[in-house]
Each structure stands twice: as C-alpha cells, then as structure tokens.
Amino acid sequence: MQSPLDPKSNLIVRSTTRGVEVDLCPTTEGIWLDKGELFLLAKKPRLLQLAFEKHYRKKDGQGLASPRTATPMVIRELDGIVEFHECPDTGGLWFNQEQWATLQAWTPLLDYQLVEQEPETYVPDESSYQRLPxxxxxxxxxxxxxxxxxxxxxxxxxxxxxxxxxxxxxxxxxxxxxxxxxxxxxxxxxxxxxxxxxxxxxxxxxxxxxxxxxxxxxxxxxxxxxxxxxxxxxxxxxxxxxxxxxxxxxxxxxxxxxxxxxxxxxxxxxxxxxxxxxxxxxxxxxxxxxxxxxxxxxxxxxxxxxxxxxxxxxxxxxxxxxxxxxxxxxxxxxxxxxxxxxxxxxxxxxxxxxxxxxxxxxxxxxxxxxxxxxxxxxxxxxxxxxxxxxxxxxxxxxxxxxxxxxxxxxxxxxxxxxxxxxxxxxxxxxxxxxxxxxxxxxxxxxxxxxxxxxMGQAPYITFPHNKPESYWDEFLVDITIHLLPLIAFIGLPFAHIIQHALVLTSGYGFDSFHTIFAALELHGDQTFGLGLIGLGIGLFIRSLFLYPQRKFMDMSIASLLKKIKVSAMRPVPCVIKGTIIGKGNPGSYFSDDFYIQDKTGMIYLDHRTPLSIMEFFFGLTKSKKYIGKEVTIIGWYRRAPVPYVEIKSLTCDDNSLEPVQTSVWVWSLVLPIGIFLFGAYTFLFGL
Structure with a gap:
C-alpha cells in the first residue's frame, strides 16, 4: 500500500506488543489502521470505543488518497482533540505523525508499542546452492x-x-x-x-x-x-x-x-x-x-x-x-x-x-x-x-x-x-x-x-525469523481452558479423596495405609457426582472464554486478519458488514455456511446450530436466499488455522429476509448448568 503523504513510499508492516500488525510510512512516520484496528491496540477496547464515538465529528472537505482503495478519504476529527482521515469505503483511519502523537497523549487507554525487528533481504551466497534434503x-x-x-x-x-x-x-x-x-x-x-x-x-x-x-x-x-x-x-x-x-x-x-x-x-x-x-x-x-x-x-x-x-x-x-x-x-x-x-x-x-x-x-x-x-x-x-x-x-x-x-x-x-x-x-x-x-x-x-x-534463484517471498515476542503464554492459557472440563472432572473427585485421606491420616498415622483406605468408604455416586460438578464448572468457564459477550466492535476483515493473538479458543468479538458472495462448500446443495466480502477482503462464515440436522435443512432450504445480500454479521472471529467468523446473528441490511440467530453459544452455557445441578443431586442423594 502506498503512503498517502508520500506516494513514492510503500507502507511497511510492523508488529506491536498487543499482537496486532500496523502499517507505517517509513518516511513520514504516519500510521494506517484498518477499521476497528485502533481498538485492538487499546488496553480496554470497549472504553476507547465509547470515548471515540463520543468525540467523533465529521468535517467538510476531501482528504488524502486511501492506501487501501486509492480513492479520496474524508476528514474527521475527535472534537477539539485531533483531526485525521477516514476511508469512506473501508472505514480505515490515517494519522500523520503529529496527529498520532496527539491521540496517544489524549488517552492512556492506547497501548501502542512497536516491537523491534530486523528486516530480511535475500543475499545469495555459497550456502544458497546446497543440496535439498x-x-x-x-x-x-x-x-x-x-x-x-x-x-x-x-x-x-x-x-x-x-x-x-x-x-x-x-x-x-x-x-x-x-x-x-x-x-x-x-x-x-x-x-x-x-x-x-x-x-x-x-x-x-x-x-x-x-x-x-x-x-x-x-x-x-x-x-x-x-x-x-x-x-x-x-x-x-x-x-x-x-x-x-x-x-x-x-x-x-x-x-x-x-x-x-x-x-x-x-x-x-x-x-x-x-x-x-x-x-x-x-x-x-x-x-x-x-x-x-x-x-x-x-x-x-x-x-x-x-x-x-x-x-x-x-x-x-x-x-x-x-x-x-x-x-x-x-x-x-x-x-x-x-x-x-x-x-x-x-x-x-x-x-x-x-x-x-x-x-x-x-x-x-x-x-x-x-x-x-x-x-x-x-x-x-x-x-x-x-x-x-x-x-x-x-x-x-x-x-x-x-x-x-x-x-x-x-x-x-x-x-x-x-x-x-x-x-x-x-x-x-x-x-x-x-x-x-x-x-x-x-x-x-x-x-x-x-x-x-x-536453484540459484531468489525465493518468491521471505519471512522474518526474528519473532517479535513469544506467543506461548497465550497458548498455554488457551490449552488450559480447553482442557479445564477434563481436569475438573478428574481433579474434583481426586481432591475429595485426598482430603478424606489427609483427615484420616491425622487419626491413624502414616503407617496404617490399609486401614486408612478401608475407612475412606468412598461411594461411587458421590465420586461420580463430584466429577459431574467439576465437569459442569469446567464447561461453563470454557464457554465464557469461547463466547465472550463483551462489546462486539465494528471491524473490517483486513483488521481481523492482522490479529496474531487469536485462535479457536481465543476469539475476537466483532461486527462486520459486507456482501454474502456464496455458500461455504463449492457446488454443494446442503452447505449452510457462507463467504462474506467487504472492501478489504473476504472471510468464511461458520453457521452453527445445536443439531447437525438443523444445519442440513437450513442449507437445503434457506441459505441460497442470502447469497448476494448486503448483511451485518455479529459474531466471533477465530482462526483454526483458516480464518473464520462464527455467526451469532446475520441481518440483511434491507430487511428483505428474516434475521438468522444462532443458539449454540446459549446452549454452551445452559448445558453446563444442567450438568452441575445433576451432579450436585447425585452427590447429595445418589442416583
């Protein structure tokens, strides 16, 4: 993408400590942010969005050319604080160096820190011609x-x-x-x-x-x-x-x-x-x-x-x-x-x-x-x-x-x-x-x-090897949350057994293990009930992690794709607007998923229902009607490894078709409560 202030310069991609990629002008130090990307750089995205919307004002006049579309941008301002340029087609924002510094000084919510990394270039040497494994x-x-x-x-x-x-x-x-x-x-x-x-x-x-x-x-x-x-x-x-x-x-x-x-x-x-x-x-x-x-x-x-x-x-x-x-x-x-x-x-x-x-x-x-x-x-x-x-x-x-x-x-x-x-x-x-x-x-x-x-040729593309930071901390949290139901299902009964054993140990002494375990008098119903209680708690916590209900922010597809710290377990709640351009499965009569396209790209839409048969009939009888429609999607952006958005709701902008509401996220919260209650009943009264 070309710099709006210096058309001879291309914007360069830089990593931030928030796990978001931004586009900078190397000569003027201006910054381009795709729609919604500003809020991904915030410590509290919801608070920054509220402050931004409160002070957001339109101004007359054309601005610089958009890096994304090359069409003129429009001038906007945060009332009495700073002016900036906005792309009317994509919703992207351009700040020059002074404007960006002013914005950072205005709000402490922005957590903007670039990660130092050395650019890679290809330089042929003797090692380039070694035999391949x-x-x-x-x-x-x-x-x-x-x-x-x-x-x-x-x-x-x-x-x-x-x-x-x-x-x-x-x-x-x-x-x-x-x-x-x-x-x-x-x-x-x-x-x-x-x-x-x-x-x-x-x-x-x-x-x-x-x-x-x-x-x-x-x-x-x-x-x-x-x-x-x-x-x-x-x-x-x-x-x-x-x-x-x-x-x-x-x-x-x-x-x-x-x-x-x-x-x-x-x-x-x-x-x-x-x-x-x-x-x-x-x-x-x-x-x-x-x-x-x-x-x-x-x-x-x-x-x-x-x-x-x-x-x-x-x-x-x-x-x-x-x-x-x-x-x-x-x-x-x-x-x-x-x-x-x-x-x-x-x-x-x-x-x-x-x-x-x-x-x-x-x-x-x-x-x-x-x-x-x-x-x-x-x-x-x-x-x-x-x-x-x-x-x-x-x-x-x-x-x-x-x-x-x-x-x-x-x-x-x-x-x-x-x-x-x-x-x-x-x-x-x-x-x-x-x-x-x-x-x-x-x-x-x-x-x-x-x-x-x-073969003595330059690679088609080179990738930076100097990773700006470790992403293992988020990964370990994600894995722990993913396994939490199993851990709780096994761990809670085991902890109950250990607790009883410790109590009995204080009375019998450590040399009487046979007596201790004989005296535990563990009942299968109680153990199973505790396991269900743990399973219910683990599933409920995992569902809260999988389906965060915090503010769904307006985003462009390009800004979502720049997010590195995202996975199937760690989604980004988002609102995207675009056109449904086709079903998810090429040539299939039964596909219930879609692809949506906006001005910055395209992404897969995952339509989920509690029962597969419901997805089958939706794909067979309804999904075709939404193709070509301008829609607003509320959902969760994930990557596993293909980028996709899991639909929470799909609404046609012209209201010509009934909105689509999914309920998997609801059942993911309701069922753990049912499991917990059944486990509590089993623990107290038996099966």
Missing part, C-alpha cells in the same frame, strides 16, 4: 518408525500377558480393511462428484490448449498414462487428485481455478497433482494406513486378555493404545512429507518454484476475489468441509485470506507476510498442522523458497 529418505525413515512400533506391542503382549498373538490374523484383518478402502475410495469419490456436485466428466478436451500440451508432455516424460480430468463447474479455485495407481489417476480442477491462475501457475498446480500420481502417493498412504489399523487390532487383542493381574493388562493395553495414536500422527506426518514432495516435483518440472508459490498465494487470494461465473446464481466458494475430497489436494491446510489493495490487483508481498505470520509464529498453527494431512501454506512457501535458493 531427500524427501524419499524422510519417507523411508517414517516407514522405519512405523515398523519399529509394529514389534513393540507384539513383544509387550507376548512377554507380559503370556499371549500367543495371532499376528497373521490381525495383519490379515488390517490388510483387508486397508485394501478394501483403497479399492473402493476412488469409486466413492466418483459417485460423490456426480451426485452432489456440478461436474463435467472426462473434460481433457475442454482444458486450455497450453494445459493439454503441458499434461501430455509431462506425463510422456514421466512415462505414465495421461490422467482423467474432471471439472467442477464452480467459480472457486479447487484442485485435487485421486485414484489407485499412476495408470488410473483422476485430476479434478474447478473452472474458477482455471480463470484465476495464469498459464504457468495453472501448469504448476497440475504438475503438483501429477507429482502425486508419479510418486504413487495414494498407494503409499494406503500402505501406511495398514499400521494404525493393525495396532488398533493388537490393542483389541490385549484388552481381551483375562488374567489375575487385571491392572497389568490394563496398563499394557493403555500403552498399546498410545502406540496406536502415535502411529496415526506418524501417518499424518508422512502425508505432509508427500505433499512437500509433490510441491518439489512441480517446481522441478517447471525449473522455477515461483510459479507454484504464486499459485498457492493466488488460490488463497482467489478465495476472496476469484473471478466468478456471473451467469450462475449458485456462486459458491471453497470450504474447509471440502477437505474430505482433498486428500491429495493443493487447496488444503489453510487459506490465505489476504486483504487486497483493490478488487483486481494481486496481493502484495507485505500483505502476504502480514497474514502468514500467524502460521509461523502462533503455537496453535503447529497444533493444527500436527493433526492435518497437509502442511500450512506458509510452510509450503518456505520450503519452496529453499528450493529456489538451491
């Missing part, structure tokens, strides 16, 4: 770990439970299940695409000429059969592959992807999908899934052991179950490695990682401003719910909701860095990636940057 070796090591885990549960069962494990039977069951899934999955996906989505099958001849030639040339070079091409007739960018072997691979593209990307970028995406086929990734993942299936059956075998030492059997079973869980995470790690390998394949085929990097960014950007087929009423956008089909898809692991300069320009590199800092710095990003089949896009771009360096 072998992803095949990494794949082999992961399979080695899986095989190591294979023998551990068998040894535990035979050594400590005196059982002769029918390994052949367990392995046969695991192989049959995995083989059946491997064989039938592509056919299920074929049927799903035919029945639930508007598609054009066997559409190779309908691809652009350059793409047909690229596919023919690449498959011929790699010695594989030309894959079957299916098209999803939808404006949102989408790409994935499935099948059994390179000989019967299917690649699915959306018409929106073809419209959004340049020729080279589109070829990069298709090369990525061909890479999955060339590397036999689908078969690889099917083989890897045998291990968790086998471990689960070994866990079932260990549970069937009846012996005099039930506690020993339980411990061994629990350990094998932990091994099973670890194997699931190892398989997910393998999937992420195969995804990176497909990225590397695409960059190698094109001899330039920039094309795939740019495509990844544009796919995220296209989720906001991708070209749409205006002849279709059902304009839908890519959804996180479509990830069930994106087993090897390029569009997964998160979307880059980038604030654009205008409706047609490409996202700038600084804006990209701004949004992706959450992926690189917030500990929650690693938490979500650990449970995902795909790396976060930010990390994929970083790996592609390493490949660029190995």
């Amino acid at each position: 072998s992803l095949w070796l990494r794949t082999a090591l992961i399979f080695g770990f899986l095989n190591l885990f294979l023998f551990l549960p068998i040894w535990l069962i035979q050594e400590y439970l005196d059982m002769n494990v029918a390994l052949g039977s367990a392995l046969s069951i695991a192989l049959v299940i995995s083989l059946f899934s491997f064989i039938i999955s592509p056919w299920i996906l074929d049927l799903t695409l035919s029945w639930l989505y508007k598609t054009q099958k066997h559409a190779f001849a309908h691809l652009p000429d350059h793409l047909q030639k690229f596919i023919d040339q690449t498959t011929k070079t790699q010695g594989i059969k030309t894959p079957t091409i299916h098209l999803i007739l939808d404006g949102s960018p989408q790409a994935f592959t499935y099948g059994h072997t390179p000989g019967n691979a299917r690649i699915v593209l959306s018409t929106g992807l073809i419209k959004l990307l340049s020729e080279k970028e589109l070829e990069a995406v298709v090369a990525h999908e061909i890479g999955h086929a060339v590397h036999w990734d689908i078969a690889f993942m099917s083989c890897a899934q045998v291990y968790p299936t086998l471990f689960y059956h070994l866990y079932q075998i260990s549970r069937s052991k009846k012996s005099d030492s039930d506690s020993k059997s339980a411990r061994i079973s629990a350990l094998i179950y932990v091994i099973y869980l670890i194997s699931e995470y190892i398989v997910l790690a393998l999937s992420r490695v195969r995804e990176l390998h497909a990225d590397r394949f695409a960059a190698k085929v094109q001899r330039n990682p920039h094309y795939l990097s740019s495509a990844l960014v544009k796919i995220g950007y296209g989720l906001i401003h991708g070209e749409r087929d205006e002849t279709e009423d059902e304009n839908k956008k890519t959804s996180k719910h479509f990830e069930a089909l994106s087993i090897m898809g390029i569009n997964s692991g998160g979307s880059l909701m980038l604030p654009p300069k205008d409706d047609t320009s490409a996202p700038d590199k600084e804006g990209l860095q701004e949004v992706m800092k959450w992926d690189l710095w917030n500990p929650w990003s690693s938490w979500y990636e650990l449970q995902s089949t795909h790396p976060l896009i930010a990390k994929r771009l970083r790996y592609l940057g390493e490949q660029s360096r190995s």
